[in-house]
Amino acid sequence: MSTLHLGGVAVYQQQHCLLQPLDLTLYPGEALTVLGESGSGKSLLAHAIMGTLPTGLRASGELRQGSQAWPLADAANRRALWGAQLAILPQEPATALDPTMRVLPQVAEGWRGAANQAHAQAHSLLGSLGLHAAQRHYPHQLSGGMAQRVAFAAATLGGAGLLLADEPSKGLDSQACATLAQLLQQHLASGQCLLTITHDIALARALGGQVLVMRGGEVVEHGPASQVLQQPRHTYTQQLLAAEPQAWPAIAHPAAGDWLLQGRGLSKAYGSQTLFRNVDIDIAAGERVALLAHSGAGKSTLGNILLGLTRADHGSVRYRDGLPRTAWQKLYQDPVQAFAPHISLHTALHDVLQRCGQPLASLETLLHRLRLSPDLLARKPSQVSGGELQRLALIRTLLLQPALLFADEPTSRLDPLTQQDTLHCLLDELARIGCALLLVTHDHALAGKATSRQLRW
């Protein structure tokens, strides 16, 4: 594989420019990572190179290798390169696999060489990815991490010199993310080019090479990973790096009070799969506790059991006397799903005000403190950004003066900057009313900063 040049790549919707022209050079064996928040136009780059932009969008610029050039405006001229020279790692591996076909043939069909070797090649590649046992599985029988590896095998079996990875770590837990980074490094080690598009700073750090920071369709900083991720020059990059939980300054936690809740000998299984067995948990008033485990380990289920939403197979939960039923509240991973979809936020929040007999002023104060415009309330839940809606969900629970808030991955769907902002709001408000926090997360750094005690299994 030789060096690839991309000259003046840009994407337009009619006259409106979605991705400003940019020049890139991809060297074999060196990663190039495009870093940016969602909506920064970075995904368009991968589709512009591949020639798979949605209808209505057009690309300009060209792809060059040696003396050959492919103008990007003509999407069809790169079809012949697909599989053999250009490959894309899909964003959602679970939906990118044919549900009616077994794993092995799906991977084998990516082989570009002699047809009779396809199965043997796929077989050995899957084996090297630790998927030997899954070859005869159907996609619905795979876990998220396994599906990611199968998609990787299918995309790379053809031996393409340039692999485009579009948000490859989306929806993966930290363990699967680490495996993914290894896979991508292996690909680089074999002397191929890699262009990764992500919002995951940890992944960019793991891959090294060159980093490109994008914001609003524009490149704000470009350089070697060691320099951009260690001594960023642009303020936006600095903010982005400071928003990583590892970089947060230490947060002072309030002292724990009397006991609030005691879970004893809790066990839960779904069918033959045991989630957890014999777990004891205590939470004191005002305390901040994190539940840390990889996905599928039943963290959310444990939280739901403590709140009385799910019944445990064994064990019991004791609550402190004298607290109303509404003293136990929950914040959801996806705030859009936590609001009735067809009801305006105004109605939803006023219903709660009426229910708990609070004056309108308390809502206004909270809106003001969380820097939310009252105009937002006229909208439906789906018309508000994730960060704003999560803060509105927080306000909704705060109106009830809760004693414990169970926050189930409350910021995992938010961009780093919004995550930082939302979580700090949450901690400030809980401290103000002395409410305890039970935080479910898979992010160890986040748990370390936001809570004083972490439970893992």
Add this chain to the structure above:
Amino acid sequence: MAALTQHGLARVLGQRLLQALVVSLLVATLCFVLVQQLPGDMAFRIAAGRYGYDYVDAAAAEAVRQELGLARPAWQQFAGWLQQLGQGQLGQSLVTGGAVLDEVRHHLGATLQLAAASVVLALGLGLPLGLASGLRPGGWADRLTLLWSVVLRTLPPFLLGLMLMLGLSVQLGWVPAAGHGDSGNLLLPALTLGLGLSGLTARIVRDSVLAVVQSDYYRFALTKGLSPWRAFWRHGLRNIGVTVVAYAGVQLILLIEGVVVVESLFAWPGVGHALVHAVFWRDVPMIQGCTLLLAWLFVLLNTLTDLLCLAIDPRGPAEP
């Protein structure tokens, strides 16, 4: 053939068998209520059915009443009614006096012939048109099938049949209008039913094709380097089949209802025609026999689509 597992097989068969039982019970109950509702003396009607109206007198009716226990309380009669059905006795037609089982069996062939011809016609038209529409959304085939399906939805089957009859038979004289004999007679009923089903079939195929072609896995297959034909062959056909077969179950209702209407319209001597005839004469045993047969046919066809689904989709048929 993928995962035709024993577990999936047992689940489908068990569910459908249960459904057949419940529907039989339902039909039997409705028919029993129907008997109780009938004006006039049931025993007299049955006796007349057996011996002819000219030979019936009060004594014969009384004998029948004793024999069949028609003087018993309603619930005992109902239990007896169900027991008879459980033993596979469908009774005699009140009109012809023949055994319902024989009569219905006699009609079944004609119904199956009509249904098969219509399905073949509907698929023959609907599959290619649907494929063409789905592969080129917004193209001429797409617009044609959309128009066709909308027109058909506003045009009841009996009107379509009437128009075909007036057009092809009365005006042009190409085909006989009604009856059952040579193959020409099948043409009009099959055309009515087949054309009626073709619009929906085409749209279902079109939607399935579009969904598959726009799916992530289909696009991924293309970027793996598969040629469009190879991608369609390996990833398109089977997945389109899964959706089409799943929808076919819903469409079967239209087939069964259509059979009843079209048979009556063209005097095609099938089960549906016999049913409408029996309803007209209030021939309860025949009503029960015909309805049961059509309901079982419906359940059987549904079972077949479930099994087909099970065979091509490893995830099996969707939970109801």
Add this chain to the structure above:
Amino acid sequence: MTDLAFLPWHRRLAWLLLALVLLLAIVGPWLWPDPARQDLMQFLASPSLAEPLGRDQLGRSVMARVASATRLSLGLAALCVLSAALLGSLLGVLSAWRGGLTDTLLRGVADGVLALPGLLIVLIFSAMAKGGFLTLYLGLALAQWVEYFRMTRARSRLVLASPHVEASRLLGFGPLYIVRRHLWPELSPMLLTMASFGMATAILALSTLGYVGVGLQPPAAELGLMMTEALPHYSEAPRLVLAPVAVLALTLAALVLLRPLEVTR
């Protein structure tokens, strides 16, 4: 109500057609009052200013008969749809809410009814009291409720299991609130769509039964029955057949076009 100017053309056409059919059904019988009065002297009389559609084979006013039949069809269909929707959706919500035995039993019954195509149910009922308005109503309503049950149950289960209902329960809201704010807004558009489909099905079934002679009986003015009765006179007076055909087709068209064209069922 949506502003008419923003509706796609077919919706606007549908509302126009529906308004015309409703006008015929409401004002028609008032202008041409007696659909049953015979006047054999006026056998197949041609259209005139007073009788825009002329008179039929028994000298009855075709306009009066068409208007009366339209009112009958729309009225009966609306009644059926209302009853079926009410029964089906109440049972559907109950089934989704209670789960367990209630759900199993109701689903068993619904599965059985589903295995019986609606037209067969209506046929059995029409045999009970030939030409009876009430039995036809019962049959049509019973043939339709299960569809509402199935859809309402499926949708309600999703809604009731959703995080937003869980959140409302945690916030201390009761069942009434959950119905009002969560279930109803989710179910009502679906129920409206199904109702327009159900109206078309009921109108179609009624006229089909009339046409094959097992629905309402003469001298009732019913669209299907009118077509059968007029068929022998088709060559002399095609308008006798075409008038009910046109009304039926336009009514069905209005109901079909009300929904998005792409609906594949």
